Amino acid sequence: MHPALDRLQPYPFERLARLHQGVTPKAGLTQISLSIGEPKHAAPPQVVQALIDSLDALGTYPATAGLPEFRRAAAGWLERRYGLGGALDPASMLLPVNGTREALFAFAQAVIDPAAGSLVAMPNPFYQIYEGAALLAGATPYFLDTTASNDFVPDLAAVPDEVWRRCALLYLCSPGNPTGAVLDEAYMARAIELADRFDFVIAADECYGDIYLDEAAPPAGFLGACHRLGRNRFERVVVFHSLSKRSSVPGLRSGFVAGDPAILARFGLYRTYHGCALPVHVQRASIVAWNDDSHTLENRALYRAKFDAVLPILAPVLPMTRPPAGFYLWPDVGFDDETFARELYATQNVVVLPGSYLAREGRAGNPGRHRVRISLVAGLDECITAAHRIRDYLETRSS
Ligand SMILES: Cc1ncc(COP(=O)(O)O)c(C=O)c1O
Numbered sequence: 001m002h003p004a005l006d007r008l009q010p011y012p013f014e015r016l017a018r019l020h021q022g023v024t025p026k027a028g029l030t031q032i033s034l035s036i037g038e039p040k041h042a043a044p045p046q047v048v049q050a051l052i053d054s055l056d057a058l059g060t061y062p063a064t065a066g067l068p069e070f071r072r073a074a075a076g077w078l079e080r081r082y083g084l085g086g087a088l089d090p091a092s093m094l095l096p097v098n099g100t101r102e103a104l105f106a107f108a109q110a111v112i113d114p115a116a117g118s119l120v121a122m123p124n125p126f127y128q129i130y131e132g133a134a135l136l137a138g139a140t141p142y143f144l145d146t147t148a149s150n151d152f153v154p155d156l157a158a159v160p161d162e163v164w165r166r167c168a169l170l171y172l173c174s175p176g177n178p179t180g181a182v183l184d185e186a187y188m189a190r191a192i193e194l195a196d197r198f199d200f201v202i203a204a205d206e207c208y209g210d211i212y213l214d215e216a217a218p219p220a221g222f223l224g225a226c227h228r229l230g231r232n233r234f235e236r237v238v239v240f241h242s243l244s245k246r247s248s249v250p251g252l253r254s255g256f257v258a259g260d261p262a263i264l265a266r267f268g269l270y271r272t273y274h275g276c277a278l279p280v281h282v283q284r285a286s287i288v289a290w291n292d293d294s295h296t297l298e299n300r301a302l303y304r305a306k307f308d309a310v311l312p313i314l315a316p317v318l319p320m321t322r323p324p325a326g327f328y329l330w331p332d333v334g335f336d337d338e339t340f341a342r343e344l345y346a347t348q349n350v351v352v353l354p355g356s357y358l359a360r361e362g363r364a365g366n367p368g369r370h371r372v373r374i375s376l377v378a379g380l381d382e383c384i385t386a387a388h389r390i391r392d393y394l395e396t397r398s399s
């Protein structure tokens with residue numbers, strides 16, 4: 001078997017299940033799960049209808065490159081969302097993927113030379129796929145801690161040149177999971193400059209790109225940054241997008257990658273063998289989703305209402321600022337995060353994820369230590385009830 005399989009870490013939810021083992025939540029309280037980042041808002045009806053109407057496509061093998069209409073719809077959204085001046089050619093600069101998760105994993109396998117002893121740099125805390133992808137590609141993860149002291153933004157300037165020299169791939173995630181932090185275009189320009197100088201590729205995970213809280217301040221994206229730098233062939237940059245969060249359809253498994261056509265040509269070759277073409281009926285439903293922005297506006301309004309309702313309830317016990325984007329709270333609870341998650345489960349039947357499960361030991365310990373990730377994915381009423389229960393738990397604990 002592949003020796004790197006032994007280096008894969010248990011997934012955070014496996015660890016959470018173990019943490020809960022033997023604990024029986026207090027009777028009479030229905031469970032509220034705020035641990036998984038799985039959107040629960042209703043799927044847009046027109047997307048569901050398009051899926052149903054496309055089931056005749058079940059008799060068709062999909063092509064790796066996808067339908068031209070799919071690529072045009074996704075490119076059209078990128079253009080509207082990030083302003084690319086028409087630079088993105090949907091035929092050569094975009095490929096469908098089955099959600100960003102598999103693509104983020106597969107990308108490392110295609111980009112990294114397993115014999116080169118490369119490093120893969122990534123934020124810490126992170127989406128765990130980055131780490132597994134690096135390990136199975138024969139590389140070594142290099143963690144860029146994101147903490148309150150750097151505003152949850154990886155400090156690229158603190159990375160030694162010898163690390164950059166060995167770096168083959170840099171994963172960045174904006175808006176960030178779990179921190180909600182966003183990178184601006186000036187930051188992206190610095191990352192691109194480093195990629196040029198040290199010859200590495202940037203994988204920009206932007207799957208939360210349409211989940212932000214201020215309608216007047218949509219988060220920047222790497223392709224927009226490239227365009228404004230005059231890099232209209234998006235050299236060294238590939239972005240990862242998904243309908244899972246944007247359109248609340250995580251079960252559709254629909255996303256795309258876009259950017260540097262030279263890299264995507266090689267990635268496309270890899271994907272042909274990988275055999276993960278996006279089914280035609282999924283593409284047809286996705287075309288409807290990427291062509292419509294009104295449902296994303298409604299989606300954001302629902303998340304905003306939850307932040308507005310929950311933060312004041314928690315403020316007296318768990319003060320925190322509203323993140324600019326994403327649907328997570330990432331508070332410092334002031335004591336052991338596993339204890340918090342276990343006690344909250346036992347006493348209030350509310351499930352949250354210990355922050356240390358989403359991170360590794362970094363330069364100053366585990367940056368998720370003493371933090372928990374609270375996903376505001378449940379309905380508004382449930383989120384409000386959960387916030388009252390968290391407050392009740394903390395007030396009782398400190399009394
Ligand atoms: C940061 C990040 N990237 C990627 C994904 C994968 O999403 P999907 O494969 O549904 O597009 C997730 C899902 O939670 C995520 O949080």
